[in-house]
Amino acid sequence: MKKIMAIVREDRFTMVKDALLDIGYPGMTVTEVKGHGNQKGITEQWRGRTYKTDLLKKIQIEMVVADKDVENIVQCILKEAKTGSIGDGKIFISSIDNVVRIRTAERGEAAI
Numbered sequence: 341m342k343k344i345m346a347i348v349r350e351d352r353f354t355m356v357k358d359a360l361l362d363i364g365y366p367g368m369t370v371t372e373v374k375g376h377g378n379q380k381g382i383t384e385q386w387r388g389r390t391y392k393t394d395l396l397k398k399i400q401i402e403m404v405v406a407d408k409d410v411e412n413i414v415q416c417i418l419k420e421a422k423t424g425s426i427g428d429g430k431i432f433i434s435s436i437d438n439v440v441r442i443r444t445a446e447r448g449e450a451a452i
């Protein structure tokens with residue numbers, strides 16, 4: 341199993357979520373986060389001065405999925421979240437040892 345953690349633009353989140361639901365992946369945890377990447381936030385010019393907007397609001401989506409579903413989900417997020425401009429976000433993929441569904445005590449992929 342893998343955890344997919346995607347950080348996307350706020351205004352792309354609904355499109356990403358709806359597309360993931362459409363292709364059959366409803367399980368997700370969503371958090372409002374702040375961060376910056378390579379550009380360290382946007383630097384804005386106003387009246388000749390430079391203003392640094394430090395941390396930008398983004399939406400973080402976490403999903404734990406079977407290995408075989410990772411590529412499908414990554415492609416879906418790429419399609420919906422990409423504008424082509426800086427700040428589109430990032431997808432981090434890591435391994436998950438186990439999952440337990442509390443109601444039934446099922447384990448592993450059966451519990452996803």
Ligand SMILES: Nc1ncnc2c1ncn2[C@@H]1O[C@H](COP(=O)(O)OP(=O)(O)OP(=O)(O)O)[C@@H](O)[C@H]1O
Binds near residue numbers: 373375376379398429
């Ligand atoms: N290396 C990282 N580790 C953790 N979070 C990151 C990392 N890089 C980016 N993020 C998160 O992703 C958000 C979006 O990053 P962003 O898309 O600006 O990345 P980037 O590497 O600067 O790419 P781009 O050049 O396309 O802007 C950041 O606001 C931050 O929350």
Ligand SMILES: [Mg+2]
Binds near residue numbers: 378380
């Ligand atoms: Mg950036």
